Amino acid sequence: MLVSIITPVHNAYSLIEETIQSILNQTFTDWELILIDDYSSDMGIHILNKYEELDPRIHLFENPKNMGAAISRNKGIEMAKGRFIAFLDSDDLWEPNKLELQVKFMLENNHAFSFTGYHKFRDNTIVGQQLVPARVTHEELLKTCSIGCLTAMYDTDQLGKVFMPIISKRQDFALWLKILKMIPYAYGINQPLARYRLRDDSISGNKFKAARYQWKVYRDFENLNLFKSCYYFAHYAFFGVLKTYLNKAKK
DSSP states (O other), X not given: OOEEEEEEESSOTTTHHHHHHHHHTOSOOOEEEEEEEOSOOSSHHHHHHHHHHHOTTEEEEEOSSOOOXXXXXXXXXXXXXXXXXXXXXXXXXXXXXXXXXXXXXXXXXXXXXXXXXXEEEETTEEEEEEOOOSEEOHHHHHHOOOOOGGGXXXXXXXXXXXXXXXXXXXXXXXXXXXXXTTSSOEEEXXXXXXXXXXXXXXXXXXXXXXXXXXXXXXXXXXXXXHHHHHHHHHHHHHHHHHHHHHHHHHO
């Protein structure tokens, strides 16, 4: 039951090896890793070449120019041969039993789309945990995104290959919304089966930028009117403040 793992890479020399190692450490071994190098200017390509030569399950594709995360991930989806498609960015990590538990969960319950909880870490120290609901609908996702890209997996036997919308940011969020117009629910495993690296230069680390791109998804991708956009954005802002408060309360 092959799982295709899509990993776009851009100037991730210092982090990508740890990410690849977390895939090699999986207890579930029927996978392929599709690395899309997005015209990196660092020395990371040598690491990618090394792993492609070491393991026949690893495949490298190099973009002829910098094309961005959405196009890179879509190239990976296009190349994928697996029944299941999963995503892992070049700075994030998986726990060793992530694929085993998630594939079993989807097969036993005939779920087309699933996601898991995850830890947040900085400098090798866990600083928080993202809990997830048992299931989520399209409308619920509009209010707050509980699906981390590093945990998402969908079944091409049920959905076909579903590609990321070509928008500047929040492409993963837009893809989940797209899938949830095809099926009623995405199903969650409330266990931390991945580790999300907190970085000061990430979009999620800049609350103002994240909010701006969230608004653009409502208006430009979902084509919501102003009233509905404000309604969902108010929920997004509320849950964002609540998450920040809860994280501080745990410290």
